[in-house]
Amino acid sequence: MTAPRVRAVLFDAGNTLIYADPERMAAMLAAAGVVTDAAAVGSAELEARRRLHELIAEGHAGTEPEVWREYFGALFRGAGVPKERMEEAGRLLRETHAREHLWTYVEEGTTQTLEALADAGYRLGVISNADGRVESVLERVGLRPHFEFVLDSEVVGAEKPDPRIFREACRLLDLDASVCLYVGDLYPVDYLGATRAGMEAVLLDPLGIHRGHAPTVGRLDALPAFVAGLSPDGAPGRFPPAPPGV
Numbered sequence: 001m002t003a004p005r006v007r008a009v010l011f012d013a014g015n016t017l018i019y020a021d022p023e024r025m026a027a028m029l030a031a032a033g034v035v036t037d038a039a040a041v042g043s044a045e046l047e048a049r050r051r052l053h054e055l056i057a058e059g060h061a062g063t064e065p066e067v068w069r070e071y072f073g074a075l076f077r078g079a080g081v082p083k084e085r086m087e088e089a090g091r092l093l094r095e096t097h098a099r100e101h102l103w104t105y106v107e108e109g110t111t112q113t114l115e116a117l118a119d120a121g122y123r124l125g126v127i128s129n130a131d132g133r134v135e136s137v138l139e140r141v142g143l144r145p146h147f148e149f150v151l152d153s154e155v156v157g158a159e160k161p162d163p164r165i166f167r168e169a170c171r172l173l174d175l176d177a178s179v180c181l182y183v184g185d186l187y188p189v190d191y192l193g194a195t196r197a198g199m200e201a202v203l204l205d206p207l208g209i210h211r212g213h214a215p216t217v218g219r220l221d222a223l224p225a226f227v228a229g230l231s232p233d234g235a236p237g238r239f240p241p242a243p244p245g246v
Contacts, residue, residue: 005230006200008173009117009223012160012184013128013150014103016204016220017143020045020075021105028096029079032088036079044078046206049185053209056188101137109221114146116224126150127169127182129159129189148172160184161193170197181227187214202226 011017022042029036051074052067060067072093073086081089096102118124124147128134132154138144149172153159156168170177177198184190185204191214194201202223205216217226 005179006122006181006227007179008123008125008175008181009227010125010127010169010180010182010194010199011147012182012186012190013126013130013134013138015049015185016183017106017110017126018103018137018141019105019107020102024096024102024104025075025079028092029076029081029089032081032085032092034079034081034085034089036081041075041079044075047078048072048075050207050209053186053207056186101133101140103137104141106141106143107220109219110143111146113221113223114143117227118146120224120228122227123148123173123175125169125173127160127165129153160189161196163193163197166194166197166199181230183220183223200230 022038022045025041025045026036026038029041048071052071055067055070072090076086076089093102114124126134126138126147126149128151130152132152134152135144135150138147138150144150149169151165151169151172153165156165158164158168160166166177166182170180173180178200181200181202182190182194183202183204184194187203187210191201191203191210202215202217203210204218204220205211206218208216208218210216215226217223
């Protein structure tokens with residue numbers, strides 16, 4: 001019997017497992033005098049992600065502070081924040097996130113997806129560019145028990161796409177990178193970082209931005225079927241790592 005191609009599935013955290021909570025964001029904006037609701041914030045957040053990916057396509061890595069200012073500016077505008085309320089909304093955002101992490105929304109089907117992967121025998125872990133709090137956030141939202149470990153760039157001292165943080169995950173698993181699959185949402189940070197470290201990779205891409213550049217799934221609950229389709233003979237739609245400098 002041929003050995004399975006993938007033995008471990010590793011995840012990004014933000015915008016893959018956890019998201020900015022639209023209900024909490026709506027309440028925060030209400031405190032800034034903005035009339036909105038969770039549905040409007042959720043729709044605006046998805047479109048703000050489109051702006052995030054546009055900036056990355058223009059050459060940003062996706063980790064710069066100015067990129068996230070643009071992201072939240074787009075989110076605020078989409079949620080109906082008037083220009084005169086932008087500064088107050090930004091101040092409340094910074095204070096709220098510093099006090100109590102805003103990425104606490106878990107999409108429906110996430111837990112079932114993780115359970116399905118574990119039941120199929122895959123080992124699970126997290127590799128996140130974060131501020132030292134991502135493990136506690138995953139505990140808070142009930143996802144931490146699904147993972148063997150959580151690697152937070154602030155704690156590890158290396159951030160994606162640096163191969164060191166991916167190699168540390170392989171060390172903890174005692175597995176070769178070639179049998180590990182990484183799931184994230186940012187092409188240069190997650191896909192290129194993981195593949196250049198020797199892993200397989202797939203992007204969670206609900207907007208369809210990365211089709212043709214990398215393997216993608218539109219929803220996290222499509223992941224078990226994607227992983228099951230990886231075989232020692234090759235994965236449908238798999239793309240090789242981009243060459244250095246791309």
